[in-house]
Amino acid sequence: MRHSWSIKLLILAFAVYLGLLGADLFIRPDVVFSEQENRYMELRPVFTWQDLVSGRYGRQLELWMTDQIAGRDQWVGYKAELMRLIGFKENRGIYFGRDQYLIQKFSRPAEDELQEVIQGILHLQQLLPDIPVIFLLAPTSAAIYPDKLPKLATTDDQTAFIEAVRASLSDAVTFVDVLLALQQKSNEAIYFKTDHHWTMRGAFYAWQSWQHQSGQPVPSFEDYQIEHVTQSFFGTSFSRAGLYRLQPDMIEVFRPNQAVPVKVSFGNSDKIRDSLYNETFLSKKDKYSYFLDGNHPLLVIRTERPDRMTDDRRIMVIKNSYANCLIPFLTRDYDEIHVIDLRFNQSNLAQYARDNAIDEILYLYDVIGFGNDRLLRLLSKTTAP
Numbered sequence: 001m002r003h004s005w006s007i008k009l010l011i012l013a014f015a016v017y018l019g020l021l022g023a024d025l026f027i028r029p030d031v032v033f034s035e036q037e038n039r040y041m042e043l044r045p046v047f048t049w050q051d052l053v054s055g056r057y058g059r060q061l062e063l064w065m066t067d068q069i070a071g072r073d074q075w076v077g078y079k080a081e082l083m084r085l086i087g088f089k090e091n092r093g094i095y096f097g098r099d100q101y102l103i104q105k106f107s108r109p110a111e112d113e114l115q116e117v118i119q120g121i122l123h124l125q126q127l128l129p130d131i132p133v134i135f136l137l138a139p140t141s142a143a144i145y146p147d148k149l150p151k152l153a154t155t156d157d158q159t160a161f162i163e164a165v166r167a168s169l170s171d172a173v174t175f176v177d178v179l180l181a182l183q184q185k186s187n188e189a190i191y192f193k194t195d196h197h198w199t200m201r202g203a204f205y206a207w208q209s210w211q212h213q214s215g216q217p218v219p220s221f222e223d224y225q226i227e228h229v230t231q232s233f234f235g236t237s238f239s240r241a242g243l244y245r246l247q248p249d250m251i252e253v254f255r256p257n258q259a260v261p262v263k264v265s266f267g268n269s270d271k272i273r274d275s276l277y278n279e280t281f282l283s284k285k286d287k288y289s290y291f292l293d294g295n296h297p298l299l300v301i302r303t304e305r306p307d308r309m310t311d312d313r314r315i316m317v318i319k320n321s322y323a324n325c326l327i328p329f330l331t332r333d334y335d336e337i338h339v340i341d342l343r344f345n346q347s348n349l350a351q352y353a354r355d356n357a358i359d360e361i362l363y364l365y366d367v368i369g370f371g372n373d374r375l376l377r378l379l380s381k382t383t384a385p
Helices: 002-027 049-054 056-068 072-085 111-127 158-168 179-183 200-213 236-241 279-283 321-325 327-332 349-355 367-371 374-381
Strands: 094-096 102-104 133-138 173-176 224-233 249-256 262-266 298-303 314-319 336-340 360-366
Touching: 094 236, 102 236, 111 133, 111 158, 111 173, 111 349, 111 360, 111 367, 111 374, 133 158, 133 200, 133 367, 158 179, 158 367, 173 200, 179 200, 200 249, 200 327, 224 279, 249 327, 298 327, 314 321, 314 327, 314 349, 321 327, 321 360, 327 336, 336 349, 360 367
Parallel strands: 133 173, 133 360, 314 336, 314 360
Antiparallel strands: 094 102, 224 249, 262 298, 298 336
């Protein structure tokens, strides 16, 4: 009899708990953005009879309840920890690596999709045959720390992919291969553990390799002061994997001994900054946006160095977020750096290059971002200036 009452009390307690969860959903305002998961959440759907009959309302309601349930962060964390404990190697494309590394899985894009991207790049180059084109394709941490991957983890060969991209580009495009240079520095923190980006240290070694391959003066560590700006960075891999008990990353910044004054303008807005870094992001979840104030459709960085003896050099950087912590190094050599993110800017780049007297074009992507960037294909539709 006592056992029966225990079961009834347990069922009652569970029913009360579910009732409180349901009441909370309808009383508490919706969470619009999750800092922990770094994404916008599903909001309460608007009821219509049409959506109810079609089943769409039910699907939306389920997504809303999943996103807005009380204690969601804890539930997500418990689920990821349980997955890891029972033998799962990944969650949402992020491997649970050794030594607390979270490593993004690389899947090579289909050959026809890759060639469409390549043709877009070659088309723009043919429209601007007098402007040198440089292509830098960054590997991800899976190619640098293979020993950190869990046993039997499957990820496509980045070496072969990078070589395939090189072979597909014409001789008119200067290909910068930084893979070996980064692999030789794998004993250093050149990629974040909780984020998919390389660190500024990794970007520095890539820049060194680029300068060496192009016959330019190679920078050294002695030219910079290295500052640790935060030790509490949790990146996008952390948000996706859901393992919320990991140690945070540190973000370091390389500041040249001889400071380079800059003016940074943001597209057509009146916003102008005199720094390549935005300190306010260091108090937010999205700390990687400390570099270049995050991603923007267009940034124009103008350096103001009275000691530069050469003629003005202008470079247009077509990129994703991997470029954000490498671009500060370019202020050593360029008077103007025009930074374009095609995710937010579909301008006629051929016309833009002519209008702004661009001298060089740099493409800077990581292998995952490049392989998945459908917008690069649209360069094939660019018209002549």
